[in-house]
Amino acid sequence: MRQIVLDTETTGIDPNDGHRIIEIGCVELLDRKLTGRHFHYYINPQREVEAGAIEVHGITNEMLADKPLFAAVAEEFLDFVRGAELVIHNAPFDIGFLDMELALLPGKQPRLRDICGVIDTLVMARQKHPGQRNSLDALCQRYYVDNSQRDLHGALLDAEILADVYLIMTGGQTNLALAGEENDSEGGAGTGIRRVDDNRPALKVVRASEAELAAHQEQLQIIDKASGGNCLWLNVGEGD
Structure with missing residues (x-):
């Protein structure tokens, strides 16, 4: 198109x-x-x-x-x-x-x-x-x-x-290349828009340590007890 x-x-x-x-x-x-x-x-x-x-x-x-x-x-x-x-x-x-x-x-x-x-x-x-x-x-x-x-x-x-x-x-993503980067004969194409480079390195993923996961699980147990067994996060993944 x-x-x-x-x-x-x-x-x-x-x-x-x-x-x-x-x-x-x-x-x-x-x-x-x-x-x-x-x-x-x-x-x-x-x-x-x-x-x-x-x-x-x-x-x-x-x-x-x-x-x-x-x-x-x-x-x-x-x-x-x-x-x-x-x-x-x-x-x-x-x-x-x-x-x-x-x-x-x-x-x-x-x-x-x-x-x-x-x-x-x-x-x-x-x-x-x-x-x-x-x-x-x-x-x-x-x-x-x-x-x-x-x-x-x-x-x-x-x-x-x-x-x-x-x-x-219209719900699409803009192409990150700038149209009109090269100057034309009339000198009117030199002004552009700053766009984010889609070739930038991927974001680093930092995963939780075993100690952090254990502390998280302990906190969920406390929430579950306080809510009368209704901590939804403990059931995430069940029934998939």
Whole structure:
């Protein structure tokens, strides 16, 4: 099963007002494990980024001046996500912007839901935790996912964090390899999440000594006498 965890950053909140995508970040899951493959670009939106949006993600107009247009990365993006299941927090927002960008391209372009499945983790979180805060930061706190590097929103980092949250929220274990460890051409894959190494040595097992076992048995006899013969621990293993 191939899944792509996806996030975007934009010039504003509504594509119908002419706002555009300025960053796309995606990480790949294969059979619920991070593969290390990712897609990440900053994009020149050919318009000004709103001041309120800059306060959220910190991406300025000057930073985007020399970045590629969406048209230049669209084919690579579609090849990366085609046939996969997209995992997105508040999917209508990102899907709406991406479909708008695709619609602006020449020729007949697909809508994302025509070539991908979509899972909305915000809908999933609201079903699991009704009446609670279900922002990505709130879910990180709830599931003990490290988001300490998330001072500002960033598409690739948020996709990595969402991958951890999604895997925990759906009952699976995250793969402990970091997707996007290698720097990409846009320099956006260097930020990561600290995960525990699953190749660490096994924990040492310390077994009780004969004297400790004898003292334990003596204590159980005292409990059994005080409870009128109802010490359950003395009967552990009987009848198996």
